[in-house]
Amino acid sequence: MTKHLFMIVALWLAYPAGADTVVATRTIRAQTLLTAADLAVVEGKHPGAITTIDEAIGLEARVMLYTGRPISRSDIAPAAIIARNQVVPLVYSQGGLSITAEGRALDRAAVGDFVRVMNLSSRTTVSGVVAPDGAIHVGGTPTH
Incomplete structure (x- = not known):
């Protein structure tokens, strides 16, 4: 039992703690201003992805954003x-x-x-x- 518990703890420590990632709720064309309705937060960490909806609201999509895909900082910019x-x-x-x-x-x-x-x-x-x-x-x- 102790060996089993040790393995679970080791696996838990090997993976980073859960983080949130912002994704598009629909396909968004480039040059579209982003609103809260366009974005959702999902569990999971994606390198380079934004983690809060507030980081993207009011910015413009620089590229096509696809439903459910993480939004990175390079995908958005000031309008x-x-x-x-x-x-x-x-x-x-x-x-x-x-x-x-x-x-x-x-x-x-x-x-x-x-x-x-x-x-x-x-x-x-x-x-x-x-x-x-x-x-x-x-x-x-x-x-x-």
Whole structure:
């Protein structure tokens, strides 16, 4: 009996304690904002998977999420506020100088992301950071 008990304890210690994993309750297309109804918590530990629904609510699916499959941190991201081909303001600020031009976004992007933009006047492609107001800050020092 003691040997049996020892084996059970050894097996119990060999496996990590149960953890929760967040899964999709339905198939969710990429670029969909996640709500509590889209997510469920199941028992089981999956490396890289998120463990609470609050970590995903309000974020956007970066890839297709399938029913019952664990959602990893790389599967979700802040929602994009810039759409591909959207006309956006380009802002260059340095010291007291600020230059603004119009550009066309070449990719989707969220606040804080780097995005490539074509300046509509010069047809030059530049890269910049998306500000909360949707402006793209290129070079110089952001004013926000």
